[in-house]
Structures are given as structure tokens and as C-alpha cells.
Amino acid sequence: MKYNFNDIEKKWQNYWSEHQTFKASNTSEKPKYYVLDMFPYPSGAGLHVGHPLGYIASDIYARYKRHKGFNVLHPQGYDSFGLPAEQYAIQTGQHPAITTETNIKTYRRQLDQIGFSFDWSREVRTSNPEYYKWTQWIFIQLFESYYCNDEDKARPISELISVFEIEGNSKINAACDDDVETFTAEDWKHFSSEEQQNILLQYRLTYLAETEVNWCPALGTVLANDEIVNGVSERGGHPVIRKKMTQWSMRISAYAERLLQGLETIDWTDSLKESQRNWIGRSVGASVTFNVIPNANCYSERSEESNAIEVFTTRPDTIFGVSFMTLAPEHELVSQITTSEQKAEVEAYIEATAKRSERDRMADVKTISGVFTGAYAEHPFTKKPIPIWIGDYVLAGYGTGAVMSVPCGDQRDYDFAKHFNIEIPNIFEGVDISEEAFASKDNVKIANSDFLNGMNYKKATKRAIYELEQLGQGEGKTNYRLRDAVFSRQRYWGEPFPVYYVNGKPKMIDAKYLPIVLPEVEKYLPTEEGEPPLGRAEVWAWCTKTNKVVSNEMLKQVQHDENECHSELDSESHNDNGVYPLELNTMPGWAGSSWYMFRYMEEAANRGEAFASEDALKYWENVDLYIGGSEHATGHLLYSRFWVKFLNDRGFVGVDEPFKKLINQGMILGTSAFVYRVNERQDVFLSKTTVDDFHDSEKHEEVLKRIQDVSGTNTPTFTKIHVDVNFVNSSDELDISKFRNWRPEFKHAKFIDDIVVVERDVEKMSKSKYNVVNPDHICEQYGADSLRLYEMFLGPLEQAKPWNTAGITGVHGFLKKLWKLYIDDNGLKVNDAEPSKDNLKTLHKTIKKVEEDIENFSFNTSVSTFMIAVNELTAQKCTSKAILEPLLILISPYAPHIAEELWEQLGNSESISTAAFPVFEEKHLVESSKKYPISFNGKMRFTLELPLDMSKEDIEKTVMAHEKTIAQLDGRTPKKVIVVPGKIVNIVG
Ligand code: ANZ
Numbered sequence: 001m002k003y004n005f006n007d008i009e010k011k012w013q014n015y016w017s018e019h020q021t022f023k024a025s026n027t028s029e030k031p032k033y034y035v036l037d038m039f040p041y042p043s044g045a046g047l048h049v050g051h052p053l054g055y056i057a058s059d060i061y062a063r064y065k066r067h068k069g070f071n072v073l074h075p076q077g078y079d080s081f082g083l084p085a086e087q088y089a090i091q092t093g094q095h096p097a098i099t100t101e102t103n104i105k106t107y108r109r110q111l112d113q114i115g116f117s118f119d120w121s122r123e124v125r126t127s128n129p130e131y132y133k134w135t136q137w138i139f140i141q142l143f144e145s146y147y148c149n150d151e152d153k154a155r156p157i158s159e160l161i162s163v164f165e166i167e168g169n170s171k172i173n174a175a176c177d178d179d180v181e182t183f184t185a186e187d188w189k190h191f192s193s194e195e196q197q198n199i200l201l202q203y204r205l206t207y208l209a210e211t212e213v214n215w216c217p218a219l220g221t222v223l224a225n226d227e228i229v230n231g232v233s234e235r236g237g238h239p240v241i242r243k244k245m246t247q248w249s250m251r252i253s254a255y256a257e258r259l260l261q262g263l264e265t266i267d268w269t270d271s272l273k274e275s276q277r278n279w280i281g282r283s284v285g286a287s288v289t290f291n292v293i294p295n296a297n298c299y300s301e302r303s304e305e306s307n308a309i310e311v312f313t314t315r316p317d318t319i320f321g322v323s324f325m326t327l328a329p330e331h332e333l334v335s336q337i338t339t340s341e342q343k344a345e346v347e348a349y350i351e352a353t354a355k356r357s358e359r360d361r362m363a364d365v366k367t368i369s370g371v372f373t374g375a376y377a378e379h380p381f382t383k384k385p386i387p388i389w390i391g392d393y394v395l396a397g398y399g400t401g402a403v404m405s406v407p408c409g410d411q412r413d414y415d416f417a418k419h420f421n422i423e424i425p426n427i428f429e430g431v432d433i434s435e436e437a438f439a440s441k442d443n444v445k446i447a448n449s450d451f452l453n454g455m456n457y458k459k460a461t462k463r464a465i466y467e468l469e470q471l472g473q474g475e476g477k478t479n480y481r482l483r484d485a486v487f488s489r490q491r492y493w494g495e496p497f498p499v500y501y502v503n504g505k506p507k508m509i510d511a512k513y514l515p516i517v518l519p520e521v522e523k524y525l526p527t528e529e530g531e532p533p534l535g536r537a538e539v540w541a542w543c544t545k546t547n548k549v550v551s552n553e554m555l556k557q558v559q560h561d562e563n564e565c566h567s568e569l570d571s572e573s574h575n576d577n578g579v580y581p582l583e584l585n586t587m588p589g590w591a592g593s594s595w596y597m598f599r600y601m602e603e604a605a606n607r608g609e610a611f612a613s614e615d616a617l618k619y620w621e622n623v624d625l626y627i628g629g630s631e632h633a634t635g636h637l638l639y640s641r642f643w644v645k646f647l648n649d650r651g652f653v654g655v656d657e658p659f660k661k662l663i664n665q666g667m668i669l670g671t672s673a674f675v676y677r678v679n680e681r682q683d684v685f686l687s688k689t690t691v692d693d694f695h696d697s698e699k700h701e702e703v704l705k706r707i708q709d710v711s712g713t714n715t716p717t718f719t720k721i722h723v724d725v726n727f728v729n730s731s732d733e734l735d736i737s738k739f740r741n742w743r744p745e746f747k748h749a750k751f752i753d754d755i756v757v758v759e760r761d762v763e764k765m766s767k768s769k770y771n772v773v774n775p776d777h778i779c780e781q782y783g784a785d786s787l788r789l790y791e792m793f794l795g796p797l798e799q800a801k802p803w804n805t806a807g808i809t810g811v812h813g814f815l816k817k818l819w820k821l822y823i824d825d826n827g828l829k830v831n832d833a834e835p836s837k838d839n840l841k842t843l844h845k846t847i848k849k850v851e852e853d854i855e856n857f858s859f860n861t862s863v864s865t866f867m868i869a870v871n872e873l874t875a876q877k878c879t880s881k882a883i884l885e886p887l888l889i890l891i892s893p894y895a896p897h898i899a900e901e902l903w904e905q906l907g908n909s910e911s912i913s914t915a916a917f918p919v920f921e922e923k924h925l926v927e928s929s930k931k932y933p934i935s936f937n938g939k940m941r942f943t944l945e946l947p948l949d950m951s952k953e954d955i956e957k958t959v960m961a962h963e964k965t966i967a968q969l970d971g972r973t974p975k976k977v978i979v980v981p982g983k984i985v986n987i988v989g
Helices: 005-018 051-066 083-094 098-114 128-141 157-167 185-190 193-202 252-265 271-280 317-321 340-355 358-363 411-420 459-469 552-565 614-621 636-649 688-694 702-711 738-743 776-783 784-793 805-822 836-855 859-875 881-893 896-905 952-961 963-968
Strands: 032-035 071-073 145-148 155-156 206-216 221-223 241-250 283-291 306-312 326-328 370-378 385-391 402-405 472-481 501-504 505-508 541-543 548-550 579-581 621-627 658-665 668-678 684-686 719-723 757-762 929-936 940-949 976-980 984-988
Touching: 005 776, 005 784, 005 896, 032 051, 032 614, 051 071, 051 621, 051 836, 083 098, 098 614, 128 145, 128 206, 128 636, 145 157, 155 636, 157 185, 157 193, 193 206, 193 505, 252 271, 252 283, 252 472, 271 636, 283 317, 283 459, 306 326, 306 402, 306 688, 317 459, 326 370, 326 929, 340 370, 340 385, 370 411, 385 411, 411 668, 459 472, 501 579, 541 552, 552 579, 621 684, 636 658, 668 688, 684 702, 688 702, 702 940, 776 784, 776 805, 784 805, 784 859, 784 896, 805 859, 805 881, 805 896, 836 859, 836 881, 859 881, 929 952, 929 963, 940 952, 940 963, 952 963, 952 976, 952 984, 963 984
Parallel strands: 032 071, 032 621, 326 385, 621 658, 929 984
Antiparallel strands: 145 155, 206 221, 206 241, 283 306, 283 370, 283 472, 326 402, 370 385, 501 505, 541 548, 541 579, 668 684, 668 719, 668 757, 929 940, 976 984
């Protein structure tokens, strides 16, 4: 009987689905284990062989854990809101819900054919209203919370209001905006409700604020920092500019320290933790206030006010080395302190720098640019005037957007001072700063610094902070690079906010009316007025009387009436029919993925009253193993930790971290193929080798002639272009007719060479590089088990590795060999024969290695272990069920279909996934004999294999009687025979 993988795989996939073999239970007696994959975004292109790598690894682990007696939750779903479906909708008019549905079908078919042990009954889709109802609900909870720094956790906003009512805000220690003003209980009572709402907004964990955002005009939306690569949008590579907009933000900065500390409690790779640490960017130092010296010559009307500049510094010990200050061009004081003489120059500079992105500004250390404001600040200790400059090396969004510049200690300050001829005082004892700043803080004493003289960095820092505190001009401060996360997107295909506006002030819709379902629009583009696509919705107003989304007509009605009788703005008090505009932005891609791990915990049938029931949350706790790509290091993986900490603070979940262990799978790279095109004639192509010959002086003439003959060009130049790897055979030769049929512009392609050999290069596997290998073809041709084994066999899970389809025949051959061990032309050949010692040794060696490998996520080495085992058992002609049955369990996590089939053939009626993992027994590996080195006077002459349980006397007798010993001794009688059982025999004399 042949190994008919296509039939076998289909049969078992149907079996698993019909029997719900991998459905997890929420009430099992077994210990729980939760294995999660980062869920896919269902793109139109479907899966390529790079996508399932992590899924295969997690599936092996999930199946292994089931064999080990765990109740395993291994769910899957779709991150189904997002930009590509929307862009496709813009181009084709097709509703994103429809394309998303189609894409999901393709994904599901592709995933099913690989034989994953997913519990599909718990599937989630972030774009499903029943799902995003809870994303909206979490948003409301964030709005209704503030962060109490004393308790170090989020608390209900109602508690904050109670404190305001009793004692105002002077004693409140909470995360809030920078510019919150102090008020008393009395003040609070007298504030209008609108003023009160404005103040609360400065404390809420999600708040509306005018923020400088990354605006991408081409995509018509705001992008997060991690959606921008090298200054352009990650998607599409469009330019990104900075722009001020009113946006929802998430006060993630309140959680900076806990996000940092939490890393110590989870089992993630060092590199991943390091990127989160860098992203959070904790800096310990001080904030210092410099008073601006009033100057009547300022052009601003507000110049008479007393101004102060607050800076953040990591080096308060260098305070006496300050010889100027630098403000970011966007700093709010710039316009107030600049003198009339400097006004024109300052304004020109600000305009020029606005064009440079923050990233450019950070990356560029060479260009020194800046301008003097004409104003001076007073040094807190020496009282000397210090010139205030603006320079774009100071970033507006970091620290306070202002620095105390210490040219002797900071290279950027040094370069700036040199360039503009500013004084460079030296405050380091015995250090030469004639060439560059002294950037180190170690092994040096402070000089020329009044009360800091003679101190090292540590002491001077402490003392400087103390003295600043005495003056009331500074204090110790820890700063984080992590900024609050902008949460609004000007897109259609995302979660609507449960928010409406009364007099421009946001109000939350009561949670019991959720979900607020995404409205229909006739086009997915922003409106002509520049509003987001939801601005096109006709039924998108909130009626507070019926608690329903109603037609915008009702809104217009009110405004219309108002215009007649009243001024335009006071809509609430007059003629108010209780209908208000809804928020037009939608939530960003990371909203739905920040909590989806909890949704899977609930069995689908019980999903109702909560995002997951208390029992389900308690049972599954958090994800034990999470596998996914490292590109989410500072996006999804940080945001979801933040939301989980918040949900935990407010008592909605019992855990503080979502993912206990995390592994990043390495990328599978494609082997791209290229030909060269003659630039002067777009329809003429040639091989890489011919291009090389063209540049070779000996062959140049001949090649040039050939090119001239075909293209008529005398001075050809070449461009390398991608060709689809599917047009290339295993000898790297291009199928010219396929190429010509590929695209209209290639229809009449002419080739200089008869045989076109493509150039190969390893790149990221991507549709745009035409190097994508589709798993469907592999499954058809070799089967899913071969695909699974091969993906693992490519190399260590976490490393990047190139795909080469040709290599799959190796693992496919192995599976055929495995099959033959059980089945030949006459059918099953396994019997009840007593296993030999060698059989047992092979089996137990394999159990030990495979178990160790899986526990260490070293799946590639397991595959070679299986190959060795099958080779050995084949050589041993093993037919013993006692060996071959457990062997199937070992292989089943990797190649589940063939394992199930052979398991059934052996007479088992239940799925192999329910079988217990074989138990390793050391005794079978213990050697029963030993190859003794036989030495004569310490020199080894030959080896002799003897049983390990042989007595000392018998060993001596056997060795002495051996013909090689007799020959060695040549008639002599040895003085002594030393026998160390299990080790050596030495014959002396
Ligand atoms: C005085 C000083 C002396 C500084 C010295 C450094 C060395 P990290 O570690 O990244 O937190 N700085 C503060 N705010 C800035 C901004 N918005 N843009 C650019 N630079 C800024 O760096 C903090 C240090 O970077 C601060 O300490 C400040 O310069 C500068 F010998 O103050 B330092």
C-alpha cells in the first residue's frame, strides 16, 4: 500500500473537524496550557510559506502538551480591521467587509490544509461587532479612569472627583497633562460642568488633546511612530509630515515604570526586552528651572511676564558648565522671549525646521543649525546671564523641549558652541577639552563649580539636586522616552468610538448600548472638507433620547433652527432635541489586538455578558506560550501589556502580564530571481552573466555587438528587474514564454541570450518581490506533513532562513520511509514481536532527544533525530509494535496526518492526540558491553569488546587468552595485569 498523503491528510482533517478533537474545555481536571499565535491580518494575497512557520512551531508545542496531559487552548482568529482592505475598497468600491470575508475564507482553507490543531470554535474577528463591542467597552473604562501615582494603579475617575470636591487638586499625585492648574475645592464647585469636564480630561487614561501627529497626506491618516520606517510610511513608503490635530490619546506614559519592571517577570528573549526598554527609555536626572531675564525689547506683548524655562538633564552635576541654553524651535516660549532684532531670523529658522521630521533631526548629528533669540536666562547659582538659543537638535516632544547646554560635557552642545563661537567652560579636573567634549561621567572630579569642586559624578549629582531644591529651582526627576499613544485614525475600516459630542465636548455612550456599529458610507475616502471617511455617513448621529444612532438629518434640523433663532454655538441649552454628532475617527489597528487573548478564553457559546467570564479568566489566566514576529516588539506587545495592566488595576482580569513566554520566529526569506533590461530599449532583456561579460574588457566587444544587433543601441545601460520565481526552473533558467505572458509590456520581450539564466538573491519573501512560494502547491505535491517537517527542518526557529523548495524532497523521502516501516505491499507488517535491545535503545534515545528538543523549541534537530531513528529501525528490520507504536506519538506533533493514519492501522480507535507521550527509560540506553582499550606498558595496542557485567578475573583471563595479547607478549610473562572494570586493561612488563 502506497503512502497516499493527499487522501490521508484530507481524511484526518475531516475527522478532527467532525470530532472537534482540539476543542478545549474550561472545566477540565487537567492542568491548563495556553498556546497562542499572533493572529493573521487576512490580506488578499493569502498565505505564503513564510507565514505558517510560527504556526507550525506553536502547533507542535500544543500537540506535544496534549500528549503530556495538559488541557491545551490553541485558538486562532483574524485581526480583520486594517488599512489594506480599506485601500482596496477605495480603489474598487468593494465594501471592506466583503473583501475581508473573502480573504478569511482563503486563509481558513489554507490553514486547514496544513493540519493545525486549532480550536476553531473560539475564533475571533476584530471587525465583528460582537467583538468590537468589548473594544469599545474597554475604551469607555479607560475614559472613566485615571492613574493614581500613590497607589501606582488606575482608579475610577469618580474617586478623583470626590477628592476634588473635598480638597481640590493640590495634593493629588496622579498622571496628568503637564499644564494642569491648581484649584481648591471651592474653585471646583464653582467651575461650570464644561470646565470640570475639561479638567477631568487632563487626568483620564484616554483623553482628547491637540497633539502633534505624524500625518501621511497620501494615506490621508495619522500614523503611529512604529508605522513609520526611515521617515516614510511603512505601508506604501509615502512621506509623513508633522501636523497638529485634535486626537484621542492613551496615557500609556503613566504605565512606563510598570511596563519596564514587568519585563523582569516574563520569559521573553533579551533582545525583545531590550527593545522595549529602549522604547520606554528611562533616564534618571533632574528638572532645573532657569528664570528668563526680562527684556523690554521683546517683540511679544507677553514679554513683561516673568518667564521660566524648565529643562530636563541627566547631568545636574554639570550645572556650572552651562554656557547657553537651547530650546526646540517649537518651544512655546520662543515667541515670547525673542527680541525684535532677532525676530525675522528666528521665524525663518522655525519655518525651515518645520519641514524636517523628528527622525531626520535625531539622525542628523552633522548639520549644526540654530539661531540666537536675543534673550538671556539667569544661572540658578552664579546668577550670570546665559544666552538662549534655539536649535533643532533639541526635540520638542522629549523632556521639556529645552536643554541646559554644557559644551564641555555634551558633544552636540560642544559642536554647537564651537560653530557659534559660544564660551566653552571646562568643569572637569585635568581633562583636555580642546578637541571634543568629555562625554564620560566616570573617573573624573568636578572643578570650577563652587560647592561641587572635588566631587565625583555621583556625589556632585546628589549635591546639585539638593542645592537646587533649596533654591526651589529644581528636583530629581525620572524621564521616559515613551510618549502617550495617539489613538485616532482617519480611516473607515476600524472600530468606531462610542463617543458623541455636545458643544464640542466628548461624551461616552452608555456601555449598555454597545456595540456602536460602523455605519455605511458611499465612498471610503476622506470628505472634501478633509474629514475622515465617517464624515460621509448619513446615519451617524447619536440620539440621547432613544439611545440609538440616527440620521444626520436630525442633527441638521437642530442647527438649522438654531441659526434662525440663536447664535450658532449654544446648541445644548436651546432647542436641543438631544441628537449630537458622533466621533468621525476610528480606532487604530492595535486596539482589537490588545485584548484578544482574553476573548479566546471564553467558549463561544458563553460569550455574552462580559468580554470573558470571570471563571474563564480565572481558569486560563494568561498565555503560556506566545509565538509571533519580532516586528511587533514596540507596537502590539507594548500596547497589549499596557491594556492588561489597566484591566488588572480595575479588577477586570486577574493577571498583570498577557504573555508569559514569547518566542519570535525568524523570517523565511525568498530567493528572488532577476533579469536585466536594456534601459534604452525597454523591451530588450539579458542574463546577468551577459551583463558581466559586457563589463569584461575581453568579452565586451562581442557582447556589445549582440546587444546592438537586437536593440540598436550603442551605449547600453542596464536595470535589474524582478521576475516571478515560478517562471524559473531548478537550473535557474527562465521560461521565456511564461515571462512574455506575464505582463502586457513584456509581450514582445526580446532576449540577447538563447538561454536566460536569472540572477538569484535572498530577500524578504513578499508579493512585491515576486519570490513568494505558495503553500497550496507544496501541500498538493508533497503533503502538509512534508511542509510541516520541512519548515521546521530549515533551521533554528528564531533565525532567518532562505526557502528552497527543492530541499523538500528530503523530508518527503523520509516520510515515505517511515510509512514503509509499517506498511509494505502486503499491508501492515507490524507485529507483537519482542523488541530487541537495539530497538529499545533507538526508541528511548529518540524519546529523550525529541522531548528535550521540544522543551527547548529546537524543532529542526528533532526532525533529524526522526530521520536517524527511522534509518536505524529500518536497518534493524524492526516490526515490533512495542517500538513502532510509541514512535508514532513522538512524530505526531510534527507530522500529525501520517501519525494518525498509521496509529489507526495499528488498531487504535481514538485519535493519537489523546495518547500519552512515551516515557523515557534510562535503562535502555545503558550499554551492556564496553570496548576496552588493551594497553601494554601504557600504550594502547587494540580494543576488545567485553560484557560490562564480567568479573575482574574473567576479564583478565579473556584478555590474556586473546591472540593479539599472545602476539604482543611474544612469549614474555607480564609482571602485572591491571584491570579497571568498565575502563581499561593495562599489561605491564
Ligand atoms: C545637560 C547635560 C550635560 C546633558 C552633559 C548631557 C550631558 P537621555 O539620556 O536621552 O534622557 N536633552 C534633554 N532634553 C532634550 C531634548 N528635548 N532634545 C535633545 N536633547 C535633550 O538624555 C538626556 C540629556 O539629553 C539631557 O541631559 C539633555 O542634555 C539632553 F554633560 O543636560 B543633558
